[in-house]
Amino acid sequence: MSLQEQIKAAAIKIIAREGFSHTTADKIAQEAQIPLSTFYDNFTDKEEILDDLFTSEFQKRYDFYVNIKNWHMDWFLKINGILNFHLQEIQKEPELATIILAERMNSHCRERRSLSKFSQLSSIIAAILQQAIDEQKIRPCNVEATSLIVFGFLDALIYEFIMTKNLDQLQQAIDNFCLLLKNGLGKFGDGS
Amino acid sequence: MSLQEQIKAAAIKIIAREGFSHTTADKIAQEAQIPLSTFYDNFTDKEEILDDLFTSEFQKRYDFYVNIKNWHMDWFLKINGILNFHLQEIQKEPELATIILAERMNSHCRERRSLSKFSQLSSIIAAILQQAIDEQKIRPCNVEATSLIVFGFLDALIYEFIMTKNLDQLQQAIDNFCLLLKNGLGKFGDGS
Amino acid sequence: MSLQEQIKAAAIKIIAREGFSHTTADKIAQEAQIPLSTFYDNFTDKEEILDDLFTSEFQKRYDFYVNIKNWHMDWFLKINGILNFHLQEIQKEPELATIILAERMNSHCRERRSLSKFSQLSSIIAAILQQAIDEQKIRPCNVEATSLIVFGFLDALIYEFIMTKNLDQLQQAIDNFCLLLKNGLGKFGDGS
Amino acid sequence: MSLQEQIKAAAIKIIAREGFSHTTADKIAQEAQIPLSTFYDNFTDKEEILDDLFTSEFQKRYDFYVNIKNWHMDWFLKINGILNFHLQEIQKEPELATIILAERMNSHCRERRSLSKFSQLSSIIAAILQQAIDEQKIRPCNVEATSLIVFGFLDALIYEFIMTKNLDQLQQAIDNFCLLLKNGLGKFGDGS
DNA sequence: GATGAATGAGAGTTCATTCAT
DNA sequence: TATGAATGAACTCTCATTCAT
Numbered sequence: 001m002s003l004q005e006q007i008k009a010a011a012i013k014i015i016a017r018e019g020f021s022h023t024t025a026d027k028i029a030q031e032a033q034i035p036l037s038t039f040y041d042n043f044t045d046k047e048e049i050l051d052d053l054f055t056s057e058f059q060k061r062y063d064f065y066v067n068i069k070n071w072h073m074d075w076f077l078k079i080n081g082i083l084n085f086h087l088q089e090i091q092k093e094p095e096l097a098t099i100i101l102a103e104r105m106n107s108h109c110r111e112r113r114s115l116s117k118f119s120q121l122s123s124i125i126a127a128i129l130q131q132a133i134d135e136q137k138i139r140p141c142n143v144e145a146t147s148l149i150v151f152g153f154l155d156a157l158i159y160e161f162i163m164t165k166n167l168d169q170l171q172q173a174i175d176n177f178c179l180l181l182k183n184g185l186g187k188f189g190d191g192s
Numbered sequence: 193m194s195l196q197e198q199i200k201a202a203a204i205k206i207i208a209r210e211g212f213s214h215t216t217a218d219k220i221a222q223e224a225q226i227p228l229s230t231f232y233d234n235f236t237d238k239e240e241i242l243d244d245l246f247t248s249e250f251q252k253r254y255d256f257y258v259n260i261k262n263w264h265m266d267w268f269l270k271i272n273g274i275l276n277f278h279l280q281e282i283q284k285e286p287e288l289a290t291i292i293l294a295e296r297m298n299s300h301c302r303e304r305r306s307l308s309k310f311s312q313l314s315s316i317i318a319a320i321l322q323q324a325i326d327e328q329k330i331r332p333c334n335v336e337a338t339s340l341i342v343f344g345f346l347d348a349l350i351y352e353f354i355m356t357k358n359l360d361q362l363q364q365a366i367d368n369f370c371l372l373l374k375n376g377l378g379k380f381g382d383g384s
Numbered sequence: 385m386s387l388q389e390q391i392k393a394a395a396i397k398i399i400a401r402e403g404f405s406h407t408t409a410d411k412i413a414q415e416a417q418i419p420l421s422t423f424y425d426n427f428t429d430k431e432e433i434l435d436d437l438f439t440s441e442f443q444k445r446y447d448f449y450v451n452i453k454n455w456h457m458d459w460f461l462k463i464n465g466i467l468n469f470h471l472q473e474i475q476k477e478p479e480l481a482t483i484i485l486a487e488r489m490n491s492h493c494r495e496r497r498s499l500s501k502f503s504q505l506s507s508i509i510a511a512i513l514q515q516a517i518d519e520q521k522i523r524p525c526n527v528e529a530t531s532l533i534v535f536g537f538l539d540a541l542i543y544e545f546i547m548t549k550n551l552d553q554l555q556q557a558i559d560n561f562c563l564l565l566k567n568g569l570g571k572f573g574d575g576s
Numbered sequence: 577m578s579l580q581e582q583i584k585a586a587a588i589k590i591i592a593r594e595g596f597s598h599t600t601a602d603k604i605a606q607e608a609q610i611p612l613s614t615f616y617d618n619f620t621d622k623e624e625i626l627d628d629l630f631t632s633e634f635q636k637r638y639d640f641y642v643n644i645k646n647w648h649m650d651w652f653l654k655i656n657g658i659l660n661f662h663l664q665e666i667q668k669e670p671e672l673a674t675i676i677l678a679e680r681m682n683s684h685c686r687e688r689r690s691l692s693k694f695s696q697l698s699s700i701i702a703a704i705l706q707q708a709i710d711e712q713k714i715r716p717c718n719v720e721a722t723s724l725i726v727f728g729f730l731d732a733l734i735y736e737f738i739m740t741k742n743l744d745q746l747q748q749a750i751d752n753f754c755l756l757l758k759n760g761l762g763k764f765g766d767g768s
Numbered sequence: 769g770a771t772g773a774a775t776g777a778g779a780g781t782t783c784a785t786t787c788a789t
Numbered sequence: 790t791a792t793g794a795a796t797g798a799a800c801t802c803t804c805a806t807t808c809a810t
Contacts, residue, residue, distance in 0.1 A: 003773090019299040021213030024800060035775045040802065102297040105351065107211040107290070119355075141372075145365035148348050149341075149372065156344025159297065163311075173337035180333075180341065184376030216783060227792045232785070387794090403683040405597030408779060419796050424781065482683070489681040489735065491595040491674070503739075525756075529749035532732050533725075533756065540728025543681070547695075557721035564717075564725065568760030600804060611771050616806070 004042050007032045011049045016095035020050055020103050050103060054114035057100050058121075060089075065124040075132035076182050079125070079150060083174045086154055090161050090170075101158045122147045129185075138185040146185070153177050196234050199224045203241045208287035212242055212295050242295060246306035249292050250313075252281075257316040267324035268374050271317070271342060275366045278346055282353050282362075293350045314339045321377075330377040338377070345369050388426050391416045395433045400479035404434055404487050434487060438498035441484050442505075444473075449508040459516035460566050463509070463534060467558045470538055474545050474554075485542045506531045513569075522569040530569070537561050580618050583608045587625045592671035596626060596679050626679060630690035633676050634697075636665075641700040651708035652758050655726060658701070659750045662730055666737050666746075677734045698723045705761075714761040722761070729753050 001009070010032035015023045025046050029039040043049055068081050090097045103109050104118065125147035132138045157170055193201070202224035206215045217238050221228040235241055260273050282289045295301050296310065317339035324330045349362055385393070394416035399407045409430050413423040427433055452465050474481045488499060509531035516522045541554055577585070586608035590599045601622050605612040619625055644657050666673045679685050680694065701723035708714045733746055 017299065019213070021211070021298075022300055025802080026800070036801090037775055037777095037803080038773080041773075041775095045801075098299070102299055105294045105297040107209065107294055108214060110354070142364055142368045145361070145368040146372070148352060148365050149345050149369055152344035152346070152348025153341050154344070155347060156340045159344075160340060162302070169337070172334055173340050176334045176337040177341055180338070180372070180376035182376075184372035184374075217785085218783070228784095229786085229792055229794095230790090233790075233792095237784075401683065403597070405595070405682075406684055409781085410779070420780090421782080421796055421798095422794080425794075425796095429780075486681040486683055489678045491593065491678055492598060494738070526748055526752045529745070529752040530756070532736060532749050533729050533753055536728035536730070536732025537725050538728070539731060540724045543728075544724060546686070553721070556718055557724050560718045560721040561725055564722070564756070564760035566760075568756035568758075601806085602804070612805095613771055613773095613807085614769090617769070617771095621805075 003034075003038075007034065007039060007042055008049060008052065011046070012053070012093075012095050012099060015050070015103070016098045020046075020099070020106070021108075050099075050109070051112060051114040053096065053099060054103075054112065054118075057096065058114070058117045061121055062117075062124075065121055069124055069128050069131075075128055075137055076178065076186075078128050079181060080174070080178050082125070082150075083154065083157075083177070086157070087167075087170060087174060090158060091167065094161065097158050098162050101155055101162070122151055125150050132185075141185060150181075195226075195230075199226065199231060199234055200241060200244065203238070204245070204285075204287050204291060207242070207295070208290045212238075212291070212298070212301075242291075242301070243304060243306040245288065245291060246295075246301075246304065247309075249288065250306070250309045253313055254309075254316075257313055261316055261320050261323075267320055267329055268370065270320050271373060272366070272370050274317070274342075275346065275349075275369070278349065279359075279362060279366060282350060283359065286353070289350050290354050293347060293354070314343055317342050324377075333377060342373075387418075387422075391418070391423060391426055392433060392436065395430070396437070396477075396479050396483060399434070399487070400482045404430075404483070404490070405492075434483075435496060435498040437480065437483060438487075438496065439501075441480065442498070442501045445505055446501075446508075449505055453508055453512050453515075459512055459521055460562065460570075462512050463565060464558070464562050466509070466534075467538065467541075467561070470541065471551075471554060471558060474542060475551065478545065481542050482546050485539055485546070506535055509534050516569075525569060534565075579610070579614075583610065583615060583618055584625060584628065587622070588629070588669075588671050588675060591626070591679070592674045596622075596675070596682070596685075626675075626685070627688060627690040629672065629675060630680075630685075630688065631693075633672065634690070634693045637697055638693075638700075641697055645700055645704050645707075651704055651713055652754065652762075654704050655701070655757060656750070656754050658726075659730065659733075659753070662733065663743075663746060663750060666734060667743065670737065673734050674738050677731055677738070698727055701726050708761075717761060726757075 007028065011023070011028045014027050014031055018027070023046060025039050026036055028046065028049075029036045032039070064085050065082060068078050068085075071078065073081075086097075104115060109115055122144070126143040129138070129141070129143040129146055133140050133143070157173060160173070161167070161170055199220065203215070203220045206219050206223055210219070215238060217231050218228055220238065220241075221231045224231070256277050257274060260270050260277075263270065265273075278289075296307060301307055314336070318335040321330070321333070321335040321338055325332050325335070349365060352365070353359070353362055391412065395407070395412045398411050398415055402411070407430060409423050410420055412430065412433075413420045416423070448469050449466060452462050452469075455462065455465075457465075470481075488502065506528070510527040513522070513525070513527040513530055517524050517527070541557060544557070545551070545554055583604065587599070587604045590603050590607055594603070599622060601615050602612055604622065604625075605615040608615070640661050641658060644654050644661075647654065649657075662673075680691060685691055698720070702719040705714070705717070705719040705722055709716050709719070733749060736749070737743070737746055
């Protein structure tokens with residue numbers, strides 16, 4: 001692991017625990033066991049780290065979303081896949097997930113470029129739903145509004161995880177959500 | 193409007209614009225056009241204001257939720273009523289809504305007592321759903337998980353408002369969500 | 385003496401001794417025997433002090449120059465008056481004179497607004513000379529170029545004072561300079 | 577051009593632009609396109625560069641002054657020659673001239689050995705004047721004080737150049753100054 | 769000799785909070 | 790009760806300088 005990666009890892013730990021605004025460059029440096037000035041040799045400031053996190057996290061999600069969108073597979077399994085992808089990620093890097101959620105809402109972050117890309121993810125969900133409508137797998141609906149539901153659920157999932165750390169419940173919640181979506185959007189009679 | 197209320201109103205303005213962590217007692221005092229020390233005569237610190245906001249906002253929501261829960265009315269209209277209640281509140285006090293959403297996610301706030309109560313709201317939704325199940329209006333489901341969906345959607349709604357300020361779209365999204373819920377949870381055949 | 389004036393006096397001491405660039409807000413605060421934050425309550429930064437010094441010094445000089453320009457008196461006595469005015473000032477506030485000279489040359493100061501006004505002083509000298517030409521007291525010459533000579537001499541005077549602290553020599557130098565000017569500019573035959 | 581000369585050239589650029597105190601070893605290294613540590617292999621610190629500049633500049637001036645002092649030529653042409661020598665130098669290396677002027681005034685530099693030699697230049701001018709007096713070319717005067725005038729004018733010239741970059745005006749100013757000197761110091765009747 | 773990386777010391781600035789009046 | 794002023798503790802960031810390779 002490169003020094004930059006070490007610093008980033010330390011930053012993730014601190015930011016997840018104390019929040020970005022209470023994270024000081026000094027705390028990160030201490031956690032990474034480097035002098036403060038070494039921190040500044042590697043990053044212009046702590047903002048840069050957050051931008052890095054947002055950017056790489058966005059890319060990871062984007063790549064997965066686009067990939068799954070193009071699979072030959074039922075719309076419903078795609079949404080399910082995306083939700084489960086996130087569940088995996090939460091388990092692998094719970095701190096990172098926490099940060100992305102918490103800081104995304106922050107007024108000071110809402111103007112970040114690195115954050116503005118996240119809205120593209122919603123568009124991919126919308127595209128998946130539109131495809132399903134075009135193929136008459138689900139009844140016509142407002143796809144933007146529906147993808148909002150999916151995203152809201154995702155965030156609620158992560159928030160729930162932060163608060164309860166209960167993964168089983170999350171799995172159940174996902175299944176429950178998918179069933180709701182299937183029944184709510186699907187065309188009567190064909191069960192899809 | 194009492195002095196305390198004036199100060200609180202000033203604080204809401206600043207916190208919504210700059211985020212709680214970038215809000216200083218001094219900025220609030222300046223916005224409220226009072227000397228800094230008068231601020232400290234009325235509040236122990238800026239944390240207290242945030243707690244006040246959380247507490248009163250929780251109470252307002254709680255009162256409404258409990259009230260609507262006890263109405264004699266279809267489960268579905270109750271959920272719809274709650275969502276529309278929030279839509280009204282967003283319009284009336286957009287800055288307050290922004291703060292509650294943004295700061296609720298903040299790791300430093302997650303330990304606040306004033307915030308922990310918010311989970312009770314979820315329980316009321318769950319209770320409304322349970323009632324509907326008991327009365328065989330909807331098919332059995334995990335009510336906690338489902339109320340998570342409602343709350344996730346609510347937050348997504350507010351976030352969307354913050355980012356786009358487009359209220360029409362929100363109304364559409366609510367209708368879309370309610371339809372999904374009705375179809376997804378309702379028992380086949382009775383359309384409820 | 386107000387607190388601000390105390391701080392300014394301390395700043396003058398430090399800047400004269402160590403140069404503006406080696407002057408830190410902390411050193412000024414220590415000299416003024418106040419906490420560092422009190423310094424920042426009274427000035428936005430150390431630049432502001434320098435600007436204040438430049439501005440008030442310019443004003444003092446400007447007022448004197450304009451005043452003497454309008455006296456009914458030989459051109460030659462006016463120039464002499466200005467030089468002696470500076471000699472008095474150097475004696476009264478040698479540190480201030482040092483600062484104005486040293487920092488005026490500084491590349492970082494050359495862009496200051498508060499400094500740019502100093503060129504107006506040169507214009508007043510030029511005007512005094514022009515008057516003398518119009519009244520045929522001195523032979524025609526390039527007044528801007530000549531006022532440059534006066535100013536160069538003034539700065540040299542201050543520099544000499546900084547280096548040698550020998551006031552007697554300065555007085556002699558002034559007399560010598562005035563004689564040179566009188567002889568050099570005056571019209572032959574009338575001795576003025 | 578040797579590596580040391582390259583570094584010095586880079587340093588001159590930076591110091592002239594940003595002032596010595598805002599010049600960092602790092603900036604010089606970057607401008608010279610060498611690693612920072614190479615800078616420290618060639619100079620003990622940035623002070624050494626400034627000393628080098630002062631020393632070589634002094635030497636260049638000293639050599640010229642001494643040389644011209646010994647020519648068989650009118651005193652007046654010697655002074656004129658010196659002034660024109662400086663005008664040439666300003667044109668050739670404006671940045672260097674800027675630095676010598678600006679940093680010479682700096683209080684931190686006033687204690688430099690490399691700088692203290694500059695006062696010797698004044699003595700040469702004084703010697704030229706004394707010679708002229710001895711040879712009864714000019715009327716007796718305080719030669720130290722008069723050489724102060726010459727030096728003040730020189731600095732004013734360079735300062736004017738820094739501020740206006742107008743070389744034509746400088747040439748005029750020199751001619752004007754020489755005329756003043758000739759008339760002011762010369763013995764009446766012989767016009768010298 | 770050349771070089772990338774490391775690092776301690778310090779400068780500039782902010783802010784929560786107190787206190788005398 | 791109201792208020793201007795004071796203050797210490799933190800935090801961000803910079804830079805001269807060294808050192809291992």
